[in-house]
Amino acid sequence: MPKDKTETTPERVNGIARRWWKEAVAYQIYPRSFMDSDGDGVGDLAGIVSKLDYLSDLGVTMVWLSPHYDSPNADNGYDIRDYRAVMSQFGTMDDFDALLDGLHARGIRLIVDLVVNHTSNEHAWFAEARQGKDAATRDYYIWRDPAPDGSPPNNWPSFFSGPAWTLDEASGQYYLHLFAAKQPDLNWDNPAVRGEVWDLMRFWLDKGVDGFRMDVIPFISKDPALPDLPAGIKPQKHYAEGPRLHDYLREMRREVLSHYDCATVGEGNGLDQDQMRRVVDERREELDMIFQFDVVEFDRDAAGNPRDWTLPEFKEIFARQADSMDAHGWTTVYLANHDTTRPVSRYGDDSAEWRVASTKVLNALLLTQKGTPFLYQGDEFGMTNFPFTAIGQFQDIAVRNAWAAAQATGTADEATFLTRLNRTSRDHTRTPMQWDASAEGGFTSGTPWLPVNPNSAEINATSAMADPNGAWAFTRALIELRKAQELLVYGDYRDLAPDHPQVFAFAREIGADGIAVVLNFGASPQTFALPDRPGPVRELLASDASLIGSDVMLGGWSVMICAWGDR
Incomplete structure (x- = not known):
């Protein structure tokens, strides 16, 4: 697939510029949980390569690969230690090249995660930055002196519990981390940081990837004043669309993206629809697509607890999302990703009687909406939430930190906590892919890093594919219908x-x-x-x-x- 961008005037359909990424059907792979080739219990790139014909048979035309980079795994790969290396658990760069070549040989494009709001605290830049205030990379990160009473510089909370600041004892300054303490935020106001990001993007694009999914990209620009979070405002709203976000995205387009035939999709956390429209307006030359969050937030209350909802509320989300973009913008459609629960357990009916039928309904909704659809691994045949019975079964850092905080404050109630997590935990979509009825769902010959759902003997890809009237076959037919009907793309x-x-x-x-x-x-x-x-x-x-x-x-x-x- 050619990478050099050829400047042409695109055909317009219904007033909308025709682009390959608008016509794509995407499939997200969470590599730790897709397929293990070596029996260590962790999915890997060679495992994905062994299943490429499965993806081709399903009919998807683009894969989003969650982080495959070298990482200490504080947040399952979203804490990157080396942006130009493959995580050893996942294999080697040769394995990555085999994956990329295998996908392209089947007409499937590949986008990879770009995680550049923060790095791992084990990244060489941060290791050097901690050497002192005069370190060459000190200004690659965001440091502030303590408040007069020694407390953090402001009241910003981390998304993973506790304050968004950690004290560096050696220098006496705090560093900012909107996520875990092991994920220090980069200082995008430093042009050297932006130059490093442009270089690593070119590295992967020159290798042949077809674009990037950009993790928490609305947070990269911070107000230098670092104002306190106002009462009643969600942190993501406060952190999103900082004063130079659009400048940096346009610089990214100018310096890197405009030179390649690639696609970009931003994670729109914290942005309202007007803000998202600005990010993807083709005339502004920033990003191509955006992940809107309403569909995975509307059934939660202000505290993030699940609430009852009605179908008219659900419909309103999609109508509003479709209306949010004019002919100059584009969005995505999804019902799940690695940060959510399983759609059939959340929006459908995962009982034995209705699981297959409601999976068909949900995938029909996904694949006929306006926007590029993203299908998450296992949802093509209706994998369900995992029946967690103990807090110790969870691997998610957000869960572990929240439980530790509850214990520290004396508010820990395991039964209540577990009930909530069984409806909300991200680990539901991170349990291993269920390939067949054998031990561990055919995912591994060893002990899986996260338990395989005990229903894998009944719910798995092999049995689903064997049923001509099942959810897998229906999903494949939906994908082919979308490819054949431009009304389902541009209408x-x-x-x-x-x-x-x-x-x-x-x-x-x-x-x-x-x-x-x-x-x-x-x-x-x-x-x-x-x-x-x-x-x-x-x-x-x-x-x-x-x-x-x-x-x-x-x-x-x-x-x-x-x-x-x-x-």
């Missing part, structure tokens, strides 16, 4: 029944041509009458639903996708 979005309590129905339209997607989000059968259309309606894809004229007859947790017009 306008319109909610056909915003207030219906059980049916999620919407249209994707270009002029007089359209596709209707009708989804039953419940066990009871439903009948839905399509609005008047200019011409007959034809069925494109269905699961336990039928079309009679303009009436859609839906079984429990069912799908009907139909079209009208000439497209």
